[in-house]
Amino acid sequence: MMTCEQAQLLANLARLIKAKKALDLGTFTGYSALALALALPPAGRVVSVPLRSPEPSTGRKDPLALTPLHPQAEEEHKIDLRLKPALETLDELLDAGEAGTFDVAVVDADKENCTLYYERCLQLLRPGGILAVVSVLWRGQVLQPQPQDLETQCVRNLNERILRDARVHISLLPLGDGLTLAFKI
Numbered sequence: 001m002m003t004c005e006q007a008q009l010l011a012n013l014a015r016l017i018k019a020k021k022a023l024d025l026g027t028f029t030g031y032s033a034l035a036l037a038l039a040l041p042p043a044g045r046v047v048s049v050p051l052r053s054p055e056p057s058t059g060r061k062d063p064l065a066l067t068p069l070h071p072q073a074e075e076e077h078k079i080d081l082r083l084k085p086a087l088e089t090l091d092e093l094l095d096a097g098e099a100g101t102f103d104v105a106v107v108d109a110d111k112e113n114c115t116l117y118y119e120r121c122l123q124l125l126r127p128g129g130i131l132a133v134v135s136v137l138w139r140g141q142v143l144q145p146q147p148q149d150l151e152t153q154c155v156r157n158l159n160e161r162i163l164r165d166a167r168v169h170i171s172l173l174p175l176g177d178g179l180t181l182a183f184k185i
Contacts, residue, residue: 001028002108002134003176007035010106010132013181014039019103022046023093023124025086025117026109026134030079036104037075046079047093047102049086051109087113090120100126108134111151114158118182122167125184131168133158137178 002010014022014036022036024046033048040046082089086109105121107114114133121131136142136159141152159180162170168182 002032005175011035011039014104020044021102023105024048026051037078049089099123106132111154129184131182133180135177136180
C-alpha cells in the first residue's frame with residue numbers, strides 16, 4: 001500500500017504539472033486514488049483499477065467503500081472505478097484512443113505483470129507525464145544475487161528495464177518500500 005509520504009509527493013507532483021487525468025492500478029483501500037483525486041481540478045478524473053475484484057462473500061460491491069475517507073472528501077465523482085483486470089482495462093483505454101492523454105499513472109498492482117503495466121501506462125501517458133511505480137525495493141529482495149521467487153525477479157526485471165529506458169528520466173526514492181518516478185520524455 002502506498003505510504004502517506006508517497007501519496008503526498010505524488011499529489012504535489014500532479015498539482016505541479018497541472019494534471020487533469022490520472023490512472024491508479026492496484027487500488028486497495030483507495031488511498032492513492034483519493035490522493036490523486038484531491039490534487040486534480042473539479043473536472044479531473046482518476047481511472048482506478050482494484051488490486052483484485054471485490055469478494056462476493058464480503059457483500060461489498062465497491063472496493064473503494066473500504067475506506068470512510070471517500071465520502072468525507074467528496075471526491076467520488078472524480079474516481080472512475082473499473083472492476084476488470086488491469087491489463088484488460090489498459091487495453092480498453094488504448095483501444096478507445098486515450099493514448100497520450102493521461103498526466104499521471106500509478107502502478108501498485110501484481111508484480112508478475114508489472115512490466116506489461118509499465119509499457120501500457122507509458123503509452124497512455126502524455127509527454128511530461130509521470131509514472132510512479134510503488135514497492136520497487138521489494139523489502140530489499142531485489143538486491144539478492146539470485147532472487148528465489150517470481151515476484152522478486154519481476155520487480156528486479158522492471159527496475160532494470162526502467163533504468164535503461166531512453167523514453168523516461170527517472171528518480172528512485174527510498175520512500176516506503178521504494179518509489180520510482182519515471183518522467184516521460
